[in-house]
Amino acid sequence: MALAGRLSRTQMRILQIVVSVSVLAILWHAVDGQEALRILRRADPVWLAAAWVALSIQTVLSALRWKLCARELGQTFTVGQAISEYYLAQIVNQSLPGGMVGDAGRAVRARHQAGLLRASQAVVFERLAGQAVVFAVMATGFAWTYFAPGGLTWPFWLRSIMLPLVLGGMAVPVVFWLTWMLPGPQRRALDDLWFALHAAILKPRVLPWQVVMSVGTTACNLGAFAFCARATGTELPFAAIVTLVPLILFTMLIPVSISGWGLREGAAATLFPVAGFASSTGLAASVAFGLIFVAAVLPGIVPILRRRSHRPPGKPARSES
Numbered sequence: 001m002a003l004a005g006r007l008s009r010t011q012m013r014i015l016q017i018v019v020s021v022s023v024l025a026i027l028w029h030a031v032d033g034q035e036a037l038r039i040l041r042r043a044d045p046v047w048l049a050a051a052w053v054a055l056s057i058q059t060v061l062s063a064l065r066w067k068l069c070a071r072e073l074g075q076t077f078t079v080g081q082a083i084s085e086y087y088l089a090q091i092v093n094q095s096l097p098g099g100m101v102g103d104a105g106r107a108v109r110a111r112h113q114a115g116l117l118r119a120s121q122a123v124v125f126e127r128l129a130g131q132a133v134v135f136a137v138m139a140t141g142f143a144w145t146y147f148a149p150g151g152l153t154w155p156f157w158l159r160s161i162m163l164p165l166v167l168g169g170m171a172v173p174v175v176f177w178l179t180w181m182l183p184g185p186q187r188r189a190l191d192d193l194w195f196a197l198h199a200a201i202l203k204p205r206v207l208p209w210q211v212v213m214s215v216g217t218t219a220c221n222l223g224a225f226a227f228c229a230r231a232t233g234t235e236l237p238f239a240a241i242v243t244l245v246p247l248i249l250f251t252m253l254i255p256v257s258i259s260g261w262g263l264r265e266g267a268a269a270t271l272f273p274v275a276g277f278a279s280s281t282g283l284a285a286s287v288a289f290g291l292i293f294v295a296a297v298l299p300g301i302v303p304i305l306r307r308r309s310h311r312p313p314g315k316p317a318r319s320e321s
Contacts, residue, residue, distance in 0.1 A: 016258055020261040229281070
């Protein structure tokens with residue numbers, strides 16, 4: 001059974017690699033990959049550096065947000081440990097298909113003080129807080145540009161995606177609230193989940209900090225992509241940054257490729273024409289963002305090397321808090 005499980009995971013990773021490579025190959029031929037490559041070669045290093053700084057700040061803010069969630073759920077570690085662990089998780093997420101393995105490892109290594117359940121909840125709630133603000137920005141931007149004159153012109157096919165997505169996202173809190181109607185065991189499990197969520201994010205003394213840090217990470221992520229677009233010659237309007245860029249970045253969460261490669265580029269090539277730009281510019285901007293993202297998480301190599309250097313010869317690695 002264990003061998004079958006390993007084979008299954010290996011096959012899934014091979015499939016995800018194939019998906020990324022195949023989508024990128026299709027895009028190369030479909031949207032003038034040669035032109036995208038020429039655009040990348042002329043990229044402005046100053047704007048690329050600005051994107052790197054924004055993504056680095058995003059990582060630090062995310063680590064502080066995780067530390068706050070973990071503290072409220074009974075775990076304590078220093079700011080340095082939080083940042084080191086977050087960089088380590090980021091580099092693992094970039095290296096392995098699926099983009100969540102590093103976060104799972106972060107929970108496992110932090111489990112000793114409060115247990116694996118609370119450690120996992122801290123990691124999930126931290127990611128949830130960030131994605132919720134990105135969604136809120138996208139939903140607000142969509143409503144603004146859809147109804148306000150002079151906003152983006154939304155084609156029918158994209159409206160057909162955005163409206164259910166926005167309405168579905170807005171319905172999630174309502175559905176979660178209605179879970180009080182469930183029977184005993186399910187209700188008790190959800191009560192515990194609600195307790196943890198309230199403690200980590202919604203408690204009055206915690207919520208303002210969560211909002212500030214999540215708004216900061218959202219601004220850094222969206223800004224980094226906009227900087228990469230600017231570096232490759234595309235000055236995205238604010239309306240596109242707050243509506244189209246979140247859609248592009250959300251594709252990185254779909255676990256069918258390596259860290260979003262291929263899907264992100266496909267979304268950018270598809271959505272850039274909505275803002276009046278060529279698909280090849282979207283491809284170039286997305287590839288630049290992906291490369292800068294990899295460069296921004298490279299400090300995650302340091303904790304890996306440190307762990308290896310401190311491990312006695314012949315002793316296997318073990319989980320640490």
